[in-house]
Amino acid sequence: MRKVEVPGRTTRAVPVALVAVAVLSALTIPADARRGRHARHAAHHRHVSGGGYNPPFAAMVVDAKTGKTLHAVNEDALRHPASITKVMTLYMLFEQMERGKFALDSDLSISAHAAAQAPSKLGLRPGQTISVEDAIKAIVTKSANDVACAIGENIAGSEERFAQMMTAKARALGMSRTHYANASGLPDPDQLTTARDLTILARAIQDRFPHYYRYFQTRSFAFRGRVIGNHNRLLGNVEGVDGIKTGYTRDSGFNLMTAAKSDGHQIVAIVLGGKSGGSRDAIMAQLVRANLPKAYAGARIAPPVTEVAERARPAVVADGISRTRTQVASAEDDDVETTNSTGEPLDISPARTTTPGNGLRAASPALPKSAQAYAEQPSQPAFPSLGKIAARISSNERDEPPKALSGPKVTPTAWVIQLGAMDDEDKARSMLSQARAKVGGSLSKAAPYTVKVEHGGATLYRARFSGFSEQESAQDACTALKRSGYSCFATRS
Structure with missing residues (x-):
């Protein structure tokens, strides 16, 4: 039993498993039936917490052997990936290693820019180095932002250039609505993706680099006298789960990319915008348990996810304009701050998962100028702030x-x-x-x-x-x- 503090309410014990079931049940109620509830609840929530912390929710589960969608909620709506960004950062590093540019014992140098990144981080100083293998483990376990930045700089010369390379790689993989602005997932309005795109990445990194993917199963590693544990608490606690990455910022909510396999069944799953680490984990655990047995257990049908140079991609690519990062620290699950970007207290009750379009004040990332071609993608009616931008290019067209x-x-x-x-x-x-x-x-x-x-x-x-x-x-x-x-x-x- 877990006690949940909710502003203005009496503290009571709530079983996490029941929370997950309740959340998933709510997500399956027809949209028309939910609207009335959402409208009534919005007024109450604004009264209780002043708008507070309500990142929009999205989720998707895909059968890795067939490519079939097993579960989807707001899967094509734009969201902030937070530290799930680092899965692409490692994809780029693994590719360089495969090409012989780096080895596990190669040293990565730490610049002043990398050392200055906000937590979560290892706390490396300018001029120090870290081996590639330790860098991989630091990303997987600690989700170290300083190390992610250093990887980008050592590969591309600058983090900005690396972000452009990441975006181009996303296009080649078919992640048509993803745009990267940095290597770590620290807050940036231009850092955007969708649950669908992230399922593509989750499959791609396993298909392309099966020998390196094992690092996502790392439970802990020793670094300069410290033992650093993995933030992914589903590892070892949910049958079949073998990775891969957590993420959190105030605007994104609690995110998780998961892969699981058992008895020939294999899935990848994404949860974005969880209300707390515990509720996110409970939702993901329920998704895995409900969908893994339904996945195809025979020989693989879907081809591996591969890069396609001329896949249908937006005509406008990253403009390379320097951006100012939002001055809000990113924190992983064990570093969670207790205020949002306005300084208001957070409602971290796992009993509710916010879905867009319900009247609650949610994080609404604007479409970046460097990704204006996304305006040719479908609108998201449930997310008005994005839908208005994406529905039409302009009334002057x-x-x-x-x-x-x-x-x-x-x-x-x-x-x-x-x-x-x-x-x-x-x-x-x-x-x-x-x-x-x-x-x-x-x-x-x-x-x-x-x-x-x-x-x-x-x-x-x-x-x-x-x-x-x-x-x-x-x-x-x-x-x-x-x-x-x-x-x-x-x-x-």
């Missing part, structure tokens, strides 16, 4: 009539599917052709076409499929595209 890839002009049907927007029409056409050839089935009779858009002095070409009279058929086709690694959304023409 000018569309030209659609062009078919070949043959007569296409007249869009009631519903169409958009894959993305490219800066070159040939790229948009190629994306459509490849998608149609790869998916077939629901796209076999669809008509591919492009729409030229003028916006802010730039020309973009929207890649779309027509041929859907009903919303359901368009969404089914979009689901098939997502299973094949494409980002898309169904929309009225």
Whole structure:
């Protein structure tokens, strides 16, 4: 039994397992039925805690052998990854090691910039060094921000350049809505991802680097007279869990990326925006126990997650503009501060998990200028602050009539599917052709076409499929595209 302090309420014992069940049950209630509850609860919560700490929730579970989605909540909504960022940082390091640029006993130098990073960190001083192997273990266990920054600087020369490389790698892997601004996950409004994108990364790092992935199972390691334990408390406590990474900032809430396997079943799972470390862990444990037995136990069907140089990606890439980091420290589970960015007390009750669109004041990251091409991705109606940005590029944009890839002009049907927007029409056409050839089935009779858009002095070409009279058929086709690694959304023409 765990006692939970809630401002303005009597302290009482709440079983964590029951909390997880209650949270998951709430997430499965139809949206229409939840709206009334959320509206009533929002007023009460604002009265109790003044708005307080309410990071938006998202979760996803994917069968690693088939790529099938087993559970999803707000999986395509933009979120801050916090220290889950470091999984990509290690992916980049493992790649350099595979190429022979670094070995486990290579030394990484610590700059003044790296040493100045906010906690959680090892506390290394400028001019000191750390071996690559110790750096990996420090990331996995302590989630050391100084070490993550040092990895980026030693690979790319600067953390800014490394963040650009991370973003490009995300695109190559098919993480179409992820943008990195630093190597650690420390607060930055431009550091964005989705639960879906993180499931791709969780699968990719295991597929690409199985011999290095074992480091995510590290329970503790000794470093210069200290024994440092792993923040991931599911290791050794939930059957099948073999990694991989926790994360927390005030704006992100408590995050967790998990991989689990048992008796031939294998899944990856993401929880973002947990209300506390305990409630996040309870939710994840329940997700693993509920979904791992349902995963396919036969031979792998889905191909390994690989990098594709010309995967459907946004036309605008990182602009490399220097950014000022929010002056809010990142803390892992054993370093949690007890105030939010406004100095108000936190409501860390695990009994509720906030979902966007419920009237509560939640962290609402604005779409960064360096990622404006994301505006061509689907809006998130449940997250109004992002939805308004992502729904349309601008009221001043000018569309030209659609062009078919070949043959007569296409007249869009009631519903169409958009894959993305490219800066070159040939790229948009190629994306459509490849998608149609790869998916077939629901796209076999669809008509591919492009729409030229003028916006802010730039020309973009929207890649779309027509041929859907009903919303359901368009969404089914979009689901098939997502299973094949494409980002898309169904929309009225």
